[in-house]
Amino acid sequence: MRKIAIVGGGISGLATAFYLQEYALRPLDITLIERAPRLGGKIASAQESGFVVEGGPDSFLTRKPSALALCRHLGLNDDLIGCNDSKKTTYVWSGGQLHPLPEGMMLMAPTMALPFLRSRLISWTGKARMGMEALLPQRRANDDESLAGFVRRRLGQEALDKIAAPLMAGIFAADPERLSMQSAFPIFLEMERKHGGLLRAILRQKRAQQRSPVGPGPENASRSMFMTLRGGLQQLVDAIAARLHPQTVLLDRHALGVARVHERYRILLNDGSALYADEIVFATPSYVTADLIREIDPALALKLRGIRHVSTATVSLGFHSRDIARPLDGSGFVVPRNENRQITACSWSSTKFNHRAPEGCALLRVFVGGARAEALAEQDGAALVDLARRELRAILGITATPVLAKAYRWRKGNPQYDVGHQARIAEIDEIVAWHPGLHLAGAAYHGAGIPDCIDDAVKVARFIAQKTGASREMAV
Secondary structure: OEEEEEEOOEHHHHHHHHHHHHHEOOOEEEEEEOOOOOOEOOOOEEEEOOEEEEOOOOOEEOOOOHHHHHHHHOOOHHHEEEOOHHHOOEEEEEOOEEEEOOOOEEOOEEOOHHHHHHOOOOOHHHHHHHHHHHHOOOOOOOOOOEHHHHHHHHOOHHHHHHHHHHHHHHHOOOOOOOEEHHHHOHHHHHHHHHHOOHHHHHHHHHHHHHHOOOOOOHHHOOOOOEEEEOOOOHHHHHHHHHHOOHHHEEOOOOEEEEEEEOOEEEEEEOOOOEEEEOEEEEOOOHHHHHHHOOOOOHHHHHHHHOOOEEEEEEEEEEEEHHHOOOOOOOOEEEOOHHHOOOOOEEEOHHHHOOOOOOOOEEEEEEEEEOOOOHHHHOOOHHHHHHHHHHHHHHHHOOOOOOOEEEEEEEEEEEEOOEOOHHHHHHHHHHHHOOOOOEEEOOOOOOOOOHHHHHHHHHHHHHHHHHHOOOEOOOOO
């Protein structure tokens, strides 16, 4: 029987183990090794006092279908909930007050003229500079560029500072001066390449929609862009774990090193034991993988260490609704760096999704750290809660003691897609191909979201199952 070892029990490793079971027609001996006492990695949900708290991601994109398909395959369809689109306004903290993003903003590009012109977020000079985007020539070079470079070139500095950096770089907890457009936001590069600019692309899309209006039939029924699970995303982790064979998972164990011995991989564990595997899947952060494979391929280890990771933290605070004077009439707010605050954003969780707070209460989630403020995220939990309360007092005027406070720290938990990331990953993939039975999966490579990690897992599981000579196809 072919032996498979999976190192790392986050969503990438879990999904790999699950799909290996699903794809393979012949029995496989699968062992998943996780150093923590729980599975799920950064997917961590808690249910306390009627609140549903997410420590890591709180939802997944439906535009990339693999996470939604996996939830349905696991029988979680009745627990899927979408975000409240009627309350999707995002605010920006600027000049000491919250400004709503103009209606119709496509991340950083305005799609509706009047709401944009009426907005007080961007100065008239900044609006004029953004409007000039339609007149600018397209970039001819095909090399990668940073988010900051792209936005300055197309829309100007104010659009970068107040919109693109806090919103778009914030998704990756990244420095906009280093974040790769090719890897993080290729759609905007394609808009420029195909149409000459963002505003021109948007206008042409609108005209096309007017010429070919979408009917109201069931095949075109609207679906929320983001979805989650009623009891938190931990439901997805638990549902996968419940489907794995009991002998598959080793918790509280971690690999100390990996060697190639007689065409197999030997994994030395911290309890002194060793596992031998024909195929090994590393679903660990790239810097952890680098340490494990340095004896097998020092050059590959060096490439993997070149993928930076940064620290972040989330602090969830529950309050009685009566203690919050300002209406929580949107999804939350982001904070530009030049505002000199100690948080990067705040999600109004109980407005964004139903079933997140008990009746008469509200749940807010504060984001700390990232590429430009890692030290703030590496404080202990009590210090993080104090920081979050101070910031919400200054921004939202909340002085009450929270009825719930829960902090999660993710030290070096966010991979950074720096300029040149695609080329770096192509080099890594080329080296990996020289090592039979060695596979990489996870957020550091081809996409950082839950659907991206599941896509990685599907690809690896399908490849391994096909090597056994007998595999079934599945719709994912």
